[in-house]
Amino acid sequence: MSAPPPWAAVLLHGLPLAEDRFADLEPLAQDLSRAGFHLVRFRWPESINPIRALIDRNRSFSAELAAELDVMLRQQIAAQYTDQRWIIVAHSGGGTIFYRWLLEHSARFYNDYSTRPAAAFIFASLYKCEMQRIKLPDGPVIQVREPALSPDAIATAMPNNLVIFTTPRDTTVLAMDSVFPPGKATHHIIENTTHRDICSNPVARFVVWNHVRRLLSSQPTNPS
């Protein structure tokens, strides 16, 4: 059995609007694969209906899925990708799940395995929803009763290399709900993109490349 590649990229998709849940992330996933990253895809379990969890005051879609993400990371990342040799790439609701994981699971995960993501690239993801509803790209409006997450606490849990991408044309995840306060995260605005195609935009992918390049050059060679 061959050894796994030295780096992994964990992909988190958003609300499953298309048949291929990872379609919006696919060009960037292929970029990272070309660079030698092992791709680990977090697929939301069929047993969780995210729409119902969003609506229900007594449930939280991000909390339920963050717990599932934690299980997957423990199974597929913890033992193989030590020394922080893994990154997160998340779109829309996937980013919200990752924020929740940072707040509720990452400290224990680090305590157990001494590893955390070296960087997180988050595209058009909300950490709060002031309007308590979002307009999906294909038209419907759904209610969102998720608790607001603290951007300060998220930034504290991921002090380095939290990189968020936003677009002025996003009518699904509004800037007021997704942009961190100044100084809390690296912030890139990708013009002329929408909620769906921001991850596949060449400029966004190039900016990710620049971050990854710096990340790889700053990592010491593993003596083993």
Added chain:
Amino acid sequence: MQLLGATIMSKRVNDNHTTVVEKVRRSDQPLHTVIEALRSVHGDPEHLADPQLCLDCGSPTVKAAVEYAYDYPLGGDAYLTIAKTLPGYRCGNCHLEYQDVTLSDRFLTAVGSALARLGDTTLRDTLAKRTAHPASIAPPTPLPPEVSEQAAHLQTASPERAEQELALLYGQLKPTP
């Protein structure tokens, strides 16, 4: 939180009963202007077809109307609760699937304007923030000049050319073993 008990009930009678209930809950403030705004934008409730069948899937049901409860934060301990009961019967599954698509921008804007006339601009300001440019919330992180230059180039390159260049760049990255 003080419940003022301002409940607006507008009943429209047809073959069966239809009731629309809207509540405005605020910690203070007179409510007549808000009530007026709510009335002015409210549409007619849908016609009740068959009270014994789910209006969405047609399966027999004893469950009554869809009820919405929408809390809109106004700042501090104040918020606006809009509770709506739509006519008709829906089964448990369809009831859960039902979305509050009737809470239109026009409705919220009207309420925001009404509250602003009463001296509370919180809702109107929040609504205005919906179209805020990301840079007005936090400025973008500057890119190094050479990176910024290459990004500008990719923005204007043809899709085929951009894909070729990205493939080359990512192919050159070498994770250390």
